[in-house]
Amino acid sequence: MRDLPDAPAVTARLLAWYDRHARDLPWRVGPAERAAGIRPDPYRVWLSEIMLQQTTVAAVRDYFHRFTRLWPTVGDLAAAPDDRVMGEWAGLGYYARARNLLKCARIVARDLGGRFPDHYEDLLALPGIGPYTAAAIAAIAFDRPETVVDGNVERVVARLFDVPEPLPRAKPRLKSLAATLTPDDRPGDHAQAMMDLGATLCTPKSPACGICPLRDPCRARAAGTAADLPRRAPKEAKPVRRGIVYVAQRADGALLLERRPDKGLLGGMLGWPGSDWSDAPRDRPPFAADWKTLPGEVRHTFTHFHLILTVRTAPLPQDTLPAGTILIAARDFRPSDLPTVMRKAYDLWRRR
Structure with missing residues (x-):
């Protein structure tokens, strides 16, 4: 050579x-x-x-x-x-x-x-x-x-x-x-x-x-x-996690969201209130209501895992604002402000 x-x-x-x-x-x-x-x-x-x-x-x-x-x-x-x-x-x-x-x-x-x-x-x-x-x-x-x-x-x-x-x-x-x-x-x-x-x-x-x-x-x-070349070591299969998001809308069209903690995935971003992401997420809705589970699911892939989300929805009472949440008027809400996985949940909810 x-x-x-x-x-x-x-x-x-x-x-x-x-x-x-x-x-x-x-x-x-x-x-x-x-x-x-x-x-x-x-x-x-x-x-x-x-x-x-x-x-x-x-x-x-x-x-x-x-x-x-x-x-x-x-x-x-x-x-x-x-x-x-x-x-x-x-x-x-x-x-x-x-x-x-x-x-x-x-x-x-x-x-x-x-x-x-x-x-x-x-x-x-x-x-x-x-x-x-x-x-x-x-x-x-x-x-x-x-x-x-x-x-x-x-x-x-x-x-x-x-x-x-x-x-x-x-x-x-x-x-x-x-x-x-x-x-x-x-x-x-x-x-x-x-x-x-x-x-x-x-x-x-x-x-x-x-x-x-x-x-x-x-x-x-x-x-x-x-x-x-280059050769690559075999990749490990990504684990699958599950979660629940809660989409609630008031009679005037306002939507209930939350801002995620600065640290961690989607840090600082707007999103729907939701559960933890794990093998067995806990059902913890932001307020008591008759929550309906929508048909279908949201699938999204992050760097280290696949995520499957269930979307649940309920009407938001007029004077309800749970701790840690944000109310956004219909005229001020832009789906483009949401990270992709949360926008997928919104799209599923909108098609209900």
Whole structure:
């Protein structure tokens, strides 16, 4: 097997390919623009990276356009009402990201003069910014030579170096190997080129090795193992939990909701009063009434478990407001303000 060419040669091939084939993304300053001296907006880079965590470019595009239209600067986002931001986020999931998005925006606007830090360590200190996101912002927005490793990059590196260890055990080695390729010149373009290569050519299934700019130095292509990498340890089956939600409406159309605790799943979000989520949830309606169980059920999948919800409904007496609940007038209620699982419950109730 031929030795892998030196890192500068690999990077040069990759950047030459990126200069011709870079994806057109709404948050990206492309290679031609960067060569002309146009610099990325750190706010847009940060916002896109937070949105892209554990989801896809296709899912994020419309959200990104809407957020930047409503809140074009970090100061605008920092001044936005929590409920409005959480409502616009609904559907992207992982709502802790949205809460941290607001916390981070307010720190940057209030304490940092509206300017994002330009070094990895300082970015890492901000809410919601972990090692990957800090490296991505530092590299893409500020051209710092940080190693940016997402799922696409892991796949490219696993194949380029023919790494047989399965994920997630291989993650430290893959990051170490990726670091050997990170250049001092154009590190932001290099990071985006690695991502683009994984997203467009070095895909999970049927990689396009014949037109890949790294086909010659790729050890997995030479060994015939590219389509099998990266290997993954078998996933454990997700457990199933159950719960009950209670949808109550007053005669004038007002709806009874609650705000979930800041910590935990759907923290800080509006939702229907409900039971715990467990193998055997306890039936604890918010007030005494003749509760009717609706036919059908709500199914939703979180990162670590599947959830099945039963929806129960009853009229809300005129002067009843149980402790810990919120009454929202019909004219003020927007289903889009609810997280997806609660909106599914609303849709089932509405079809009753």
